[in-house]
Amino acid sequence: MTDAAAASGKTTARRRVQAVLAGGLVLGVGAAVTLASWNDSEFADGIFGSAAFNLEGSTDGESYTDHASADAAATLDFSADNMTPGQTVHTPFWVRLDADTTVDGTIEAADGIGITGSDGTNTANLSYEVTADPDSCDAAGAATGTTVASGADLSTGVGSTSTIDLTAGEDAAGTPVQLCFSVTAAEEEFAQGDTTEVTWEVLATSVDNS
Incomplete structure (x- = not known):
């Protein structure tokens, strides 16, 4: 194998590793999105006044x-x-x-x-x-x-x-x-x-x- 061929093989292998890592990162981001949720609330106040009573x-x-x-x-x-x-x-x-x-x-x-x-x-x-x-x-x-x-x-x-x-x-x-x-x-x-x-x-x- 020539030096050029060896270098080409190493480059291809590195790209594959990078592709796998990139894919892992994409999968990780995808998992985080599917676990996220939204919530929203409504609040209501009650006011209670007492009567007055005196003889x-x-x-x-x-x-x-x-x-x-x-x-x-x-x-x-x-x-x-x-x-x-x-x-x-x-x-x-x-x-x-x-x-x-x-x-x-x-x-x-x-x-x-x-x-x-x-x-x-x-x-x-x-x-x-x-x-x-x-x-x-x-x-x-x-x-x-x-x-x-x-x-x-x-x-x-x-x-x-x-x-x-x-x-x-x-x-x-x-x-x-x-x-x-x-x-x-x-x-x-x-x-x-x-x-x-x-x-x-x-x-x-x-x-x-x-």
Whole structure:
């Protein structure tokens, strides 16, 4: 074999090796392409705003404020400093949902109106009744309302008997509900020289807004 032929053979062999390597590189690139994938996403936000709910009360039907605890309780004016056996005294209290409230509510039977505390000798000798929307809060008017709570005495835990609906206003306070509290002294057991104090709670519950 001549030097020229040998050189030609080496060149041909090198080209074959290069061709094989080139083919391997092409196959490698092809494999990478077939393993690749695309993905794409969509995202959505949810925004959840809570409603507002607040009950406020008034002893005169005009000026309303929050009485959010027993320590901040409204003072009901029974004019009852000199009660005698068998006497009944009356006083009104108005409740409504405030202007920021956005859902309706109820004062529910069983636990909507109840006594949270009482003190005095005559706790057991004073009975009470609460009526809703009477014509007036006095002896004649109280009988025209709907009885929503009552108790044979002023012991803790006596509950309401009927449900009261409360309506929220639109950018205004809701429709007021007048409650008339009537308290009666026992005929025989009513003790002299005693001062008895009681605290009622009026509990409103928001309704489902669905």
